Amino acid sequence: MKSKALGPMPTGYSAIDGELAIGGHTASALVAEAGRTPLFVYSRDHLNARMAQLRAVLPSRIGVNYAIKANPHPDVLRHMQPLVDGFDIASSGELVMAQNAGLDPARISFAGPGKRDDELEAAIAAGVTLNCESEGEANRSLTIGQRIGKAPRMAIRVNPSFELKGSGMKMGGGAKPFGVDADRVPALAKQIMAEGAEWRGLHIFTGSQALNADAIIEAQGNVLDLAAELGAQIGTSLPKLNMGGGFGIPYFPKEEALDLPAVGAALHRRVADLPPELAETELCLELGRYLVGEAGVYLCRVIDRKDSHGTTYLVTDGGLHHQLAASGNFGTVVRRNYPVAIANKFDAEPDDIVNVVGCLCTPLDRLADLAHLPRGDVGDLVAVFCAGAYGATASPAAFLGHGPAAEILV
Ligand SMILES: *Cc1c(COP(=O)(O)O)cnc(C)c1O
Numbered sequence: 001m002k003s004k005a006l007g008p009m010p011t012g013y014s015a016i017d018g019e020l021a022i023g024g025h026t027a028s029a030l031v032a033e034a035g036r037t038p039l040f041v042y043s044r045d046h047l048n049a050r051m052a053q054l055r056a057v058l059p060s061r062i063g064v065n066y067a068i069k070a071n072p073h074p075d076v077l078r079h080m081q082p083l084v085d086g087f088d089i090a091s092s093g094e095l096v097m098a099q100n101a102g103l104d105p106a107r108i109s110f111a112g113p114g115k116r117d118d119e120l121e122a123a124i125a126a127g128v129t130l131n132c133e134s135e136g137e138a139n140r141s142l143t144i145g146q147r148i149g150k151a152p153r154m155a156i157r158v159n160p161s162f163e164l165k166g167s168g169m170k171m172g173g174g175a176k177p178f179g180v181d182a183d184r185v186p187a188l189a190k191q192i193m194a195e196g197a198e199w200r201g202l203h204i205f206t207g208s209q210a211l212n213a214d215a216i217i218e219a220q221g222n223v224l225d226l227a228a229e230l231g232a233q234i235g236t237s238l239p240k241l242n243m244g245g246g247f248g249i250p251y252f253p254k255e256e257a258l259d260l261p262a263v264g265a266a267l268h269r270r271v272a273d274l275p276p277e278l279a280e281t282e283l284c285l286e287l288g289r290y291l292v293g294e295a296g297v298y299l300c301r302v303i304d305r306k307d308s309h310g311t312t313y314l315v316t317d318g319g320l321h322h323q324l325a326a327s328g329n330f331g332t333v334v335r336r337n338y339p340v341a342i343a344n345k346f347d348a349e350p351d352d353i354v355n356v357v358g359c360l361c362t363p364l365d366r367l368a369d370l371a372h373l374p375r376g377d378v379g380d381l382v383a384v385f386c387a388g389a390y391g392a393t394a395s396p397a398a399f400l401g402h403g404p405a406a407e408i409l410v
Contacts, residue, residue: 003372005253007339010294020346023410027343038318038405046295057264063284070288070389075409077101092119155200164207165215186233205244213259217266231277247290252336289389296388319358324395343381348374
């Protein structure tokens with residue numbers, strides 16, 4: 001039987017005593033510490049290393065915000081708090097998480113369509129910057145600010161006419177529920193300032209999960225050009241520009257890591273030559289999965305090993321209720337394999353071809369198809385990599401009643 005390729009293993013994972021080690025601890029020791037599988041393990045070393053790589057290549061002028069929807073685990077947020085320049089949130093629930101992690105609300109911005117009045121009020125009262133998604137939302141924010149006697153801090157999210165090419169999830173270009181169409185932004189900005197809000201500039205997000213440096217460089221250039229043009233039309237110097245993010249990580253076979261130094265070098269060139277409208281502007285990127293995705297591993301245990309018509313199945317206690325994206329049911333058209341390993345036989349030679357599935361009673365619950373792995377038996381641990389972003393909180397944990405996975409930061 002022919003195997004199907006697995007996604008590329010993220011760097012920084014090695015074996016101790018033949019087992020996958022995360023942050024210096026073997027997988028079985030981590031499971032023993034947590035007391036159960038399935039388990040998400042997040043690595044401080046990986047989080048630190050990724051931030052250090054970014055700081056090394058980005059101009060110091062460009063801040064890094066963490067979009068916490070990628071992984072809002074409280075220990076992860078507390079770890080990220082001193083490493084990043086700000087948090088981006090997308091709900092009042094995330095506001096509470098960000099505040100509990102100790103982040104200064106002045107360094108939090110709140111994007112996302114459909115912000116309710118109670119969410120706007122909580123954010124305005126806390127001094128969080130609202131990235132306004134529409135004229136209607138901006139007007140509700142101004143009204144709420146007047147009612148509670150506090151000037152809202154307001155930026156406008158722009159719906160640009162271009163998008164990040166090759167991005168996994170397109171969020172700009174044409175009709176969108178996100179942001180205000182670019183041609184209407186100057187009028188709204190002037191109104192916001194005239195009504196006494198604190199003007200915080202622009203947010204331009206063009207897409208997600210891009211691995212092509214040239215596409216990111218082009219989109220960032222377009223973002224800076226558009227911000228300068230809108231700044232000139234608004235007529236005052238732009239206080240801040242959130243340039244979006246979109247840096248992807250390789251999940252699937254044949255995907256390659258983003259050429260971060262190339263992106264950094266292009267940003268250095270642009271920042272050295274900014275138009276006058278942006279000369280004083282505070283600049284930042286907002287990144288989610290790039291900061292945390294490769295720092296997480298999902299561990300589950302083999303409960304059953306069975307054969308059906310010549311195909312071997314490793315049935316685990318994990319599944320799509322924790323790792324929806326790895327099952328191929330979160331924004332992918334064709335199912336492909338994430339990087340997967342037998343964690344307690346990490347340096348063994350692969351000699352078996354198996355389907356790794358979850359414990360949910362649905363054919364959608366697949367963790368790896370025809371994976372070439374060392375033989376897995378009942379009791380062995382399966383590791384699914386790239387589990388640090390859009391895992392625990394982006395999967396239907398209530399589906400079928402197995403409950404959420406454990407999560408630890410090491
Ligand atoms: C989701 C989101 C992000 C983070 O996306 P990643 O692909 O995880 O980097 C950043 N900004 C906005 C506005 C988002 O909606």
